[in-house]
Amino acid sequence: MSAPDRQNTRITLAKRPEGMPVASDFTVERATAPTPGPGEVLLKTLYLSLDPYMRGRMSDRKSYAAPLEIGEVITGGVVAEVVASENAAYPVGTLVTHHSGWQGYALANPENAPLPIVDPDNAPISTAVGVTGMPGQTAYFGLFRVGKPQPGETVVVSAASGAVGATVGQLAKAHGCRVIGVAGGPEKCAWCVDEAGFDACVDYRDPAFPAQLAAACPDGIDVYFENVGGAVLEAVAPLLKPTSRIPVCGYISAYNSPSDAVLEAPDAWLKRTINPELETRFFLVHEWAGEFGEATKALGAMIRAGTLKYRETVVEGLENAPEAFLMLFTGANAGKLLVKVGDREKA
Ligand SMILES: NC(=O)c1ccc[n+]([C@@H]2O[C@H](COP(=O)([O-])OP(=O)(O)OC[C@H]3O[C@@H](n4cnc5c(N)ncnc54)[C@H](OP(=O)(O)O)[C@@H]3O)[C@@H](O)[C@H]2O)c1
The missing domain is CATH 3.90.180.10 (Medium-chain alcohol dehydrogenases, catalytic domain)
Structure with missing residues (x-):
């Protein structure tokens, strides 16, 4: 044939x-x-x-x-x-x-x-390029290996309802942290709280966003998982502590900047303007390529148990x-x- x-x-x-x-x-x-x-x-x-x-x-x-x-x-x-x-x-x-x-x-x-x-028995196959695949692995390793959250600490994550951000927030929550999301619009913020179980989520498009974020983090921020940069980063910066960890995963607010614009990454900006000693670095998920299978299995188990919503x-x-x-x-x-x-x- x-x-x-x-x-x-x-x-x-x-x-x-x-x-x-x-x-x-x-x-x-x-x-x-x-x-x-x-x-x-x-x-x-x-x-x-x-x-x-x-x-x-x-x-x-x-x-x-x-x-x-x-x-x-x-x-x-x-x-x-x-x-x-x-x-x-x-x-x-x-x-x-x-x-x-x-x-x-x-x-x-x-x-x-x-x-x-x-493996279709791990989770629905579409998630193999989603929450059990590259974005989920990014959340898993970026949070635990770079952010190093401790139970009881306050974790803030931007692009909070997205593929990476929603996974970060739910992993941090399952780890015993207080989790505050930052997302665009009331619908996304409501999903983060009502479905994904975040403690709070603040809409960065609201003019009162910096004050609302400060009110949601009365003890400051221990881990800021950076996905967006720009105005959100500027509102986060005053709430950081000398001991904060800031995994820089991405800064999407700058991705469509003119090609000849000189961009300063959030980790460099934080060190220059806030504290040169801050524990912050840009990471790439491929740093942990040898361990992707571990994350995929752990995230699939959470989906099957109903503890990871996406x-x-x-x-x-x-x-x-x-x-x-x-x-x-x-x-x-x-x-x-x-x-x-x-x-x-x-x-
Ligand atoms: N380092 C790595 O290895 C690695 C790997 C994967 C992903 N990433 C990064 O992780 C981040 C999230 O990726 P994802 O795949 O999970 O995407 P996603 O969050 O599912 O989608 C992108 C979201 O970014 C938000 N956004 C877009 N423009 C924005 C702006 N100007 N200010 C604030 N928020 C804005 C939007 O959400 P709102 O409606 O909430 O604004 C949008 O839905 C990106 O920065 C990406 O580059 C890094």
Whole structure:
């Protein structure tokens, strides 16, 4: 029987965005999906994860990660199904995660780098690029290895209802901390308190935000898990103690700045303006790549026990990825932002 003729849709970088990306920064291409060679597998994308870091790859600003080339498929993590295999360890039907990027099909060679297997019994498979995958691992290791919270301490987390932030808050809460979220708008703040069990959540869009944050943290802040930077960081800074720990996970408020703007990272800003001795550093989740399995299992167990709540915003269709990506910067996403790209062939 001949192999089915699979049409691959690929979204590539047409030009580097200036500020917020627009449709003309991307090209939608169609081609026949490739056929696996010896040792290779063909992966069909089921879910594509949309993440803030992708904005950095579209720019040629100096960064820890090399920029995408013009014409290259936009980078991205996916949950995928093996739909053709020349590798006995990965038979057709196997579910994996991979950095396939913004496309419907991709070849991978597990002999070069093993593909993480997705266990549907751990948690719903979409979470393998969400709260049990990279964003969840970021929360887990960033909080415990860099933030080092102690029971009874006050932990503040920004982008609190998002994929990373909501997980940070619930892990800190389960650890015995007092948890204050910072999020955009009353609906997101209510979710953090009513569903995720935070002690309080403050809306940074409210003009009284700095005073409200101070009122929610009467003993100051022991751990500030930084996701956004900008005005939120400025309101947090006076509430820090000499003993505070500040894991700098990201600072999304600056990601659409002009490419020639000189950006100061939150850890550098805090050391320069508040206290050069503060325990703060920017971390990358890949520092703990050898331990990802531990976090995935722990987070999956919490989901099954009902102690880790999460939300997903799922947009249908790969061609809608460029527009959906903007939700991360307008705050229109509620929880992990995903694109549903295709259905399983082998259910
Ligand atoms: N260091 C690492 O290894 C690593 C790994 C993964 C993620 N990250 C970082 O973690 C952070 C959260 O990522 P995520 O995937 O969990 O995204 P997310 O929180 O699910 O989505 C992004 C959220 O950021 C908030 N936001 C956007 N612009 C903002 C602004 N100008 N000021 C304040 N808040 C703003 C919005 O929420 P509101 O509606 O609440 O404003 C938006 O929903 C990002 O900074 C990302 O770069 C770092």
